[in-house]
Amino acid sequence: MMRRGFLISKKAQEPEVTTIKRANSREEPIRLALEKPGSWPTNVLATNSNCVQFISLLKVTKRSSSLSTGGATTPDGPTHIVTTLPPLNNNEPNTQCLLLQGTKQVILSTPGFPKPLPPPPASPAFRLGPSPGKGMGLFSTRQIKQGEIILWERPLLIMASGIPIAFPASFSEAQRAQHALNDLEFYMETAVSRMKPDRRAAFMGLHNCHKKDGSGPLMGRVRTNGISPASQTKTEVDVKMADHSVVSEHISRLNHSCSPNTQPRFDFATFAHQLYAVRDIAEGEELTLQYVDILVNKTERAENLKPYAVVCTCTACTENPRESDKRRSAIASFMPSVPVWAVNRQLSDDWLIKKSLQILEFIEKEKVEHVAMYNNATATVMDAYICLGDRQNASKWAAKVMIRHRWAEEYKRVEEFLDPDSPAYVQHPLWRLRVDENPTNAKGAMYKLMAEACGPGGVSTMSNGMGLFTFAQGQEIPPETLKKVLAMVKQGK
Numbered sequence: 001m002m003r004r005g006f007l008i009s010k011k012a013q014e015p016e017v018t019t020i021k022r023a024n025s026r027e028e029p030i031r032l033a034l035e036k037p038g039s040w041p042t043n044v045l046a047t048n049s050n051c052v053q054f055i056s057l058l059k060v061t062k063r064s065s066s067l068s069t070g071g072a073t074t075p076d077g078p079t080h081i082v083t084t085l086p087p088l089n090n091n092e093p094n095t096q097c098l099l100l101q102g103t104k105q106v107i108l109s110t111p112g113f114p115k116p117l118p119p120p121p122a123s124p125a126f127r128l129g130p131s132p133g134k135g136m137g138l139f140s141t142r143q144i145k146q147g148e149i150i151l152w153e154r155p156l157l158i159m160a161s162g163i164p165i166a167f168p169a170s171f172s173e174a175q176r177a178q179h180a181l182n183d184l185e186f187y188m189e190t191a192v193s194r195m196k197p198d199r200r201a202a203f204m205g206l207h208n209c210h211k212k213d214g215s216g217p218l219m220g221r222v223r224t225n226g227i228s229p230a231s232q233t234k235t236e237v238d239v240k241m242a243d244h245s246v247v248s249e250h251i252s253r254l255n256h257s258c259s260p261n262t263q264p265r266f267d268f269a270t271f272a273h274q275l276y277a278v279r280d281i282a283e284g285e286e287l288t289l290q291y292v293d294i295l296v297n298k299t300e301r302a303e304n305l306k307p308y309a310v311v312c313t314c315t316a317c318t319e320n321p322r323e324s325d326k327r328r329s330a331i332a333s334f335m336p337s338v339p340v341w342a343v344n345r346q347l348s349d350d351w352l353i354k355k356s357l358q359i360l361e362f363i364e365k366e367k368v369e370h371v372a373m374y375n376n377a378t379a380t381v382m383d384a385y386i387c388l389g390d391r392q393n394a395s396k397w398a399a400k401v402m403i404r405h406r407w408a409e410e411y412k413r414v415e416e417f418l419d420p421d422s423p424a425y426v427q428h429p430l431w432r433l434r435v436d437e438n439p440t441n442a443k444g445a446m447y448k449l450m451a452e453a454c455g456p457g458g459v460s461t462m463s464n465g466m467g468l469f470t471f472a473q474g475q476e477i478p479p480e481t482l483k484k485v486l487a488m489v490k491q492g493k
């Protein structure tokens with residue numbers, strides 16, 4: 001789920017303590033290493049020698065009531081780093097990053113990094129313009145097809161969240177919050193001062209809805225505009241970067257909708273956000289993004305939107321929200337298990353397909369095609385047809401997965417299933433699992449054995465599609481089945 005950065009956390013909704021994640025019980029302050037803008041040391045995290053400056057941001061700690069300014073002599077290495085990425089010496093824009101120690105190395109090891117950005121289109125598919133009641137917003141300049149990349153944008157700034165802040169024990173919650181905001185503003189000054197003048201002007205031109213809660217002008221902009229770069233595919237870099245805030249010149253102008261028509265995905269090779277159209281978009285339509293989880297009910301969404309000063313007036317929030325909430329809840333709780341349905345003889349051959357089609361209908365009705373379930377339910381229909389050995393229908397659904405997995409979780413090698421005569425079908429782990437008595441595929445055979453071992457009452461599928469294999473207490477596994485299982489284990493299957 002793409003969501004606004006660290007600011008949607010429970011803490012973020014309480015202005016007094018927002019953005020503060022304490023380091024540990026000892027409340028160690030951070031030590032910040034600053035790389036020379038434009039320099040490209042490859043091992044900066046391993047040594048301080050490449051740092052222009054190495055400062056210990058030691059403020060008042062619990063253990064010391066006096067204010068210490070720290071210096072360059074701390075024996076420990078940096079905990080955080082301010083760096084400029086990517087290291088391309090061309091005219092491409094770059095990003096000022098405040099990262100946790102170690103994160104940069106993971107970024108550097110991304111396959112293909114640093115890849116140049118694709119050339120910009122002759123005329124952009126979006127424009128900035130006023131959006132009544134919402135300030136500025138982005139609008140399409142032409143018809144855009146589902147799955148198209150609307151824009152490809154290198155961020156202005158990336159900031160790690162959860163930066164530890166040290167406080168004296170005597171501070172009240174409010175004092176701690178203000179102290180933390182002051183520290184964070186200082187870190188941001190360090191990063192923003194390194195931006196080229198046009199990039200700094202773009203950053204300072206962004207909206208700030210945190211003017212009255214103690215945030216400085218820079219942190220106010222990060223809090224208003226930051227989104228998480230987390231994507232669905234859980235690579236090491238995705239995991240490392242999930243807890244970061246990304247601020248961009250254009251993507252940060254997207255206003256919120258509970259039925260958004262775009263979904264960003266961060267591409268670490270180009271170090272840039274790709275903004276996808278998640279359904280067909282008409283010329284002149286406003287482009288929108290989800291700021292908070294939109295599958296929760298209207299009341300919860302309204303609460304979660306408060307830190308962004310957004311009172312949502314979208315269709316889902318205003319027209320028959322109770323019906324909308326029901327559909328959204330069904331989408332959120334759908335957990336289809338294809339293999340369990342395939343071996344569950346109590347269900348019909350089309351049970352899972354019908355369930356998935358209903359969820360897809362709800363998704364399209366609610367206009368929430370950006371959620372991962374849109375692709376998951378589509379892939380479930382494709383997989384169900386594979387279980388039935390129906391190549392023609394499976395290949396039709398593979399074509400839909402091809403588009404829908406672009407912004408959601410990837411279905412590996414789905415292109416191999418576009419041709420109904422492809423040899424990839426017989427190699428698929430679920431191939432004919434529903435129709436063959438003895439599936440040739442090892443994984444399929446394993447599910448059959450599980451069903452056999454549990455007995456007819458032990459295979460169950462809940463109404464939300466979730467499948468379970470259960471054993472009754474004291475239930476014996478038939479010796480023949482046990483033999484087969486042991487043989488499979490022996491063969492390393």
Ligand SMILES: C[S@@+](CC[C@H](N)C(=O)[O-])C[C@H]1O[C@@H](n2cnc3c(N)ncnc32)[C@H](O)[C@@H]1O
Nearest residue numbers: 134135136207209224225252253254255256308
């Ligand atoms: C990230 S900015 C979006 C761009 C912003 N509208 C601008 O003028 O730059 C977030 C701010 O936009 C406004 N906003 C976003 N979505 C909105 C919505 N659905 N309704 C009203 N205001 C919205 C709120 O002021 C929010 O704090």
